[in-house]
Amino acid sequence: MAGFRLMRIIAVQLAAIWVAGMIVAAGASWLFVVAAFVHAPVLTLPAVLAMFGLVYVIGCLTPDASTLSARAPRRLLWAALITMPGVLGGILMPGVLAGLHFGDLGLGSVVFLSLPFLLIAGALTTNLPVRITAGVLVVALICCGIWLPEGGDTLTAFWQNTFR
Numbered sequence: 001m002a003g004f005r006l007m008r009i010i011a012v013q014l015a016a017i018w019v020a021g022m023i024v025a026a027g028a029s030w031l032f033v034v035a036a037f038v039h040a041p042v043l044t045l046p047a048v049l050a051m052f053g054l055v056y057v058i059g060c061l062t063p064d065a066s067t068l069s070a071r072a073p074r075r076l077l078w079a080a081l082i083t084m085p086g087v088l089g090g091i092l093m094p095g096v097l098a099g100l101h102f103g104d105l106g107l108g109s110v111v112f113l114s115l116p117f118l119l120i121a122g123a124l125t126t127n128l129p130v131r132i133t134a135g136v137l138v139v140a141l142i143c144c145g146i147w148l149p150e151g152g153d154t155l156t157a158f159w160q161n162t163f164r
Contacts, residue, residue: 006064010125013062013069017082017121020054021114025090029113032091036162044162048087051117055079066124082120089116089138092145099148116141 028047035043056079059069068078090113097105097112105112119141122134 007127009062010065010127010130013058013065013125014118014121014130016058016062017055018114018118020051020058021086021090021117022110024051024054025110025113026107029090029110036157039162041162044087048083051086052079052083055082055117055121065126066121067126068124078124081124082117085120086114086117089120089141089145090114092116092141096141096144096148099144 024047028050031043031047035041056075059066059075059078063070063075066078068074068081093113093115094109097109102112116138119134119138122130123138125131125134
């Protein structure tokens with residue numbers, strides 16, 4: 001019975017992180033566009049800090065799902081390990097979707113923009129099959145972002161336009 005309870009906690013944690021990613025992507029992704037347009041990377045901080053805060057709160061509510069989210073000092077590291085690569089993956093996702101010919105998804109794209117947060121959180125759980133599956137999908141996402149022509153172009157364009 002303890003195994004079922006732990007899997008339920010892991011599922012709740014992953015679902016909450018995915019929903020938090022969708023909320024931040026829908027509400028604040030325009031800040032990344034503005035930051036790239038006006039060459040001001042500081043404009044991305046509110047969205048990144050909002051996601052970091054939401055991930056930290058989710059870790060407080062579901063501490064048993066990951067060994068890193070069990071205690072407060074490690075929970076800060078856990079939230080940073082999910083937020084920072086998740087933001088980079090979210091920047092990479094439009095190029096991956098374009099390279100896979102998904103077309104214009106409109107507001108439905110927030111589901112995919114928040115996928116990196118879910119996958120990285122899955123790679124940090126206590127359940128080995130979940131970690132392996134999430135790790136394989138993270139590697140697949142990175143490979144698609146690098147090898148698909150639009151994937152690398154999106155990340156490069158954002159980086160060059162924001163930090164020049």
